[in-house]
Amino acid sequence: MLLSKSCVYGLRAALYLAAKRDGSYYSIRTMSEELDISFHFLTKILQQLTADSLLESYKGPNGGVRLSAKGKKSTLFDLVIAIDGPGLFTECALGLPGCGSEEPCPLHNSWIDTRASIENMLKRTNLTKIAEEGKEKHFRLTADGHFSWS
Template sequence: MLLSKSCVYGLRASLYLASRAEQEYTSIREISEELEISFHFLTKILQQLTADSLMESYKGPNGGIRLSEKGKKATLLDVVIAIDGPGLFTQCALGLPGCGSSAPCPLHDSWLTVRESIKEMLERTDLKHLAREGRANKFRITADGSFAWQ
């Protein structure tokens, strides 16, 4: 898998929030239960997204988390970089240090093309658009397919 488990869960949680009402805070417990993600693991992931200003949290009985203004305009690439960093788009596929055009690994040219395609796809896909598409096409974001778009 190219993305870490944290990143995949962060993308799913971001899509879940993008499908919600604009100003509505959603409890992390609800997201955890709906997406079948460990509450504590999800909390750490959402803290990363909050630290990167893609989300904002509110404490208290009606508290929770929601997309920030920046998050409402975020692309999948923004979420990936906030959680996994830019390494996917800069590092050697085989993990060799110094891999580049002057000292390429056996996968260098192929991986360069693939990673640029992946980066472009993530960059042109925003959360709000994908949430709308998910609703329209009844896409699933849980393992068992039980998630119904709001």
């Protein structure tokens, strides 16, 4: 898997929030139950997205998180960078330090093209648009497919 588990869960949580277009705050507990993600793990991921201003949080009995204005305009690339950092797009596929055109690893030339394609796809994919498509086509956000987009 190219993306960390944190990043995958962060993308799922962001899609969940993007699908909820009413601007309300959503309980992290409810999100963790509906998305089948550990509450504490999800909380840490959402803190990263909040620190990067992609989410807004509200404390209290009716508190939770929602997409910020920046988050509503974000691409999947923005989310990946906020959670995993730029390593996927800059580091060697085999994790070898100093890998580059001067001292390439066996995967270097193929990986350059592949990671550029992945980066372009993530930059072209708007979070709210993909969430709308998910609602229309009933894409799944959980392993068992029981998540409701409504």
